[in-house]
Amino acid sequence: MSTTHVLRRPLRYLSAVVLTALVGALLSVRLVAVQANSDGAATRNLTTLSDGHRIIEQIIAPPRGLILDRQGRVLAENIATYAVQIRPGDLPLTIRPEVVARLGEILGIDPVRITMTLDRATGSIWEPVRIASVVDERITRFIEEEGAALPGVETIFEARRAYPTGELTSQVVGYVGRIDALELSALSAAGYNELDYIGRAGVEQSYEEVLRGEPGIRQIEIDAQGREVRELGITKLPVAGKSVVLTIDVEAQQRALDALSWGVKAAGNKQGVVTSMNPQNGQIIAMASLPTYDNNLFSAGITTEQYQKYLNNKNAPLLNHATGSHFPPGSTYKLVTYSCALDTGAVRAGETLKTPAYLEVGDQKFYEWNRSGFGRSMTPAQGFSYSSAVVTYQLAQRLKIDRLAACGRAWGFGRPTGVDLPNEIGGLVPDQDWARGAISRTLYDGEVLQSALGQGYDLATPLQVLNSFAALANGGTLWKPHVVLEIREPDGTLVEAKEPEVVSRVEMSAGTLTEMRRAARLVVTNEYMTKNLGQLPVNLTGKTGTAEYGVRDKQGRLPYHHWISGFVAPTDNWSRTDADFAYVVFMHGSNTVSNAAIEVLKRYLQLQYDFARDYRIPGAMSIGNYYGE
Numbered sequence: 001m002s003t004t005h006v007l008r009r010p011l012r013y014l015s016a017v018v019l020t021a022l023v024g025a026l027l028s029v030r031l032v033a034v035q036a037n038s039d040g041a042a043t044r045n046l047t048t049l050s051d052g053h054r055i056i057e058q059i060i061a062p063p064r065g066l067i068l069d070r071q072g073r074v075l076a077e078n079i080a081t082y083a084v085q086i087r088p089g090d091l092p093l094t095i096r097p098e099v100v101a102r103l104g105e106i107l108g109i110d111p112v113r114i115t116m117t118l119d120r121a122t123g124s125i126w127e128p129v130r131i132a133s134v135v136d137e138r139i140t141r142f143i144e145e146e147g148a149a150l151p152g153v154e155t156i157f158e159a160r161r162a163y164p165t166g167e168l169t170s171q172v173v174g175y176v177g178r179i180d181a182l183e184l185s186a187l188s189a190a191g192y193n194e195l196d197y198i199g200r201a202g203v204e205q206s207y208e209e210v211l212r213g214e215p216g217i218r219q220i221e222i223d224a225q226g227r228e229v230r231e232l233g234i235t236k237l238p239v240a241g242k243s244v245v246l247t248i249d250v251e252a253q254q255r256a257l258d259a260l261s262w263g264v265k266a267a268g269n270k271q272g273v274v275t276s277m278n279p280q281n282g283q284i285i286a287m288a289s290l291p292t293y294d295n296n297l298f299s300a301g302i303t304t305e306q307y308q309k310y311l312n313n314k315n316a317p318l319l320n321h322a323t324g325s326h327f328p329p330g331s332t333y334k335l336v337t338y339s340c341a342l343d344t345g346a347v348r349a350g351e352t353l354k355t356p357a358y359l360e361v362g363d364q365k366f367y368e369w370n371r372s373g374f375g376r377s378m379t380p381a382q383g384f385s386y387s388s389a390v391v392t393y394q395l396a397q398r399l400k401i402d403r404l405a406a407c408g409r410a411w412g413f414g415r416p417t418g419v420d421l422p423n424e425i426g427g428l429v430p431d432q433d434w435a436r437g438a439i440s441r442t443l444y445d446g447e448v449l450q451s452a453l454g455q456g457y458d459l460a461t462p463l464q465v466l467n468s469f470a471a472l473a474n475g476g477t478l479w480k481p482h483v484v485l486e487i488r489e490p491d492g493t494l495v496e497a498k499e500p501e502v503v504s505r506v507e508m509s510a511g512t513l514t515e516m517r518r519a520a521r522l523v524v525t526n527e528y529m530t531k532n533l534g535q536l537p538v539n540l541t542g543k544t545g546t547a548e549y550g551v552r553d554k555q556g557r558l559p560y561h562h563w564i565s566g567f568v569a570p571t572d573n574w575s576r577t578d579a580d581f582a583y584v585v586f587m588h589g590s591n592t593v594s595n596a597a598i599e600v601l602k603r604y605l606q607l608q609y610d611f612a613r614d615y616r617i618p619g620a621m622s623i624g625n626y627y628g629e
Contacts, residue, residue: 052224055232059193062213063490064161065241067173067203069250070485074164075173076204081160082140084132084153088118089125089227091152099150106139106146107132126227130195134160134300161197161204161299167292168253171320172246172284172421172483174202175295191215200298201318203244203483205422210487213241242495245486247283252276255607256286263587263600264290266621270315271588273322273462274604279470279567279582281500282479284419291317323417323424326459327586330545331387332563333408333454335468335516337395338384340407343512346398352377355386359393361445366393369546381515385522386529387544389453396452401443404452405431410506411468411478413460418480418503427464430457455547465565466584469543472520473567475577476506476513510575517541517574520566532615533598536605542566544595562587562597568605581608593624 199205216238383391414429450456520541525534545563
């Protein structure tokens with residue numbers, strides 16, 4: 001990290017802290033009261049209480065911690081906003097219809113909805129009922145001026161979560177929402193109340209305990225009707241939540257999203273992922289998933305119509321597809337098949353295998369991806385670079401499914417990576433035990449061949465694919481990917497630096513891993529497969545993939561996904577394990593004339609490394625029905 005960045009971070013923290021303090025000073029106490037259960041407190045004030053008066057405690061909400069990028073830029077903050085509420089005890093029933101109608105006109109809310117909100121309130125008539133949040137300041141001033149005509153109507157300050165970078169980082173940052181009854185019953189002992197907000201996605205959810213802080217308590221005296229008489233004092237000061245600093249830099253995230261947005265538009269599809277990681281420590285550099293959503297809508301109070309639109313979108317914009325969706329990994333999974341065959345001795349690095357148009361198993365023909373074969377024999381590395389299906393089938397026949405599955409699990413497939421984001425899924429690595437339990441039979445020979453290709457029953461998340469190639473880059477270490485770099489006090493004081501955590505080791509020889517890194521470089525430089533990808537001015541490695549899915553068209557063709565995953569090495573010495581940039585690009589349903597993921601990768605690396613030349617091929621993203629490796 002440069003000296004400029006080191007100096008800049010405290011200044012950003014200071015600005016954020018000052019803003020948070022100002023907001024906290026403006027905000028009113030959360031008016032959620034519980035009867036004081038301290039006999040001592042009641043006894044101390046007994047001599048000053050009138051008949052029927054009681055002491056209750058009110059919760060003081062703590063300021064929620066900030067979320068910042070690794071340079072200290074604010075990604076989630078608290079801003080002061082206004083809300084409108086009605087205290088039913090101050091609104092005579094005889095004039096309630098007129099007041100509700102007038103308030104509805106001012107706020108642009110159906111009066112029937114306001115009436116229903118009041119009728120559903122279950123607390124004391126002196127407890128305020130929230131009518132509207134995030135109200136424009138001009139409207140609140142008008143309500144205050146009309147106070148005589150609007151008895152019982154009050155305007156208050158409250159904190160609202162704001163996300164300055166919105167859609168750019170929403171899949172990682174997440175959002176907060178009002179706590180529901182089920183959550184409240186489980187969390188009330190931790191000081192949560194019905195007016196609290198809680199993390200619903202992303203870092204807001206996975207680091208809820210860190211970000212929330214500790215609520216404070218004040219005691220007040222109320223009369224027999226529940227009306228506040230006087231404040232007796234604060235018995236516990238609120239403690240602000242801690243700030244969470246991400247591994248992600250906003251500028252790096254923008255590059256990933258820009259490349260993916262271009263690709264999705266050019267290919268005419270709707271879903272895609274671009275994610276990168278430092279293979280030396282598991283730090284996520286960028287994580288872009290499309291379609292996405294605006295997390296500000298949730299903090300501002302999303303409408304039913306807006307929320308339903310998100311839910312009805314079949315491409316699931318509320319889901320982070322990098323971690324929460326799994327797909328057939330296609331030929332990216334050949335990393336497992338070829339490394340497994342080499343390391344177990346099922347094939348030698350210098351051995352050659354024939355590449356006819358198909359491999360016949362029983363009475364079935366399993367064709368090469370180009371339907372014609374390559375007409376020559378290939379070493380495993382060459383077969384990997386041409387993504388030869390027939391070579392892969394021969395390796396699968398030698399390995400058998402259980403040994404292949406064991407190697408898949410060794411590379412991290414079939415289980416969650418452990419990333420510090422919620423709702424990660426684990427994918428699927430089929431073996432015979434799984435088959436007997438899930439489909440009540442063993443796998444057929446043809447299904448074993450498909451599994452070696454990363455198709456059939458195989459399923460993986462983009463992050464799992466990325467993590468496997470990161471392990472290849474670093475010599476076999478599977479780190480637990482993480483998006484949080486540090487936890488800090490509100491004033492910027494370091495509380496915890498998140499240490500890299502090793503999940504497991506890929507127990508394969510250094511020779512096997514070196515050969516696979518060399519083979520991954522051959523993929524990139526094979527112009528038959530990847531056109532000009534090898535001309536990029538970096539030591540790029542990769543493995544492309546195409547995976548069929550869904551329903552056949554009138555010509556009997558299936559739609560397909562495109563993949564590419566690999567890493568950028570500091571030199572072309574493939575025995576070295578010090579690469580610091582690994583990537584995955586996934587394009588869902590991109591039926592283009594070339595592999596759409598390759599073109600997105602070119603754009604991403606151009607932005608990431610500031611290439612002077614644009615290496616994208618005109619027309620490569622045109623719609624067609626390419627079926628590659």
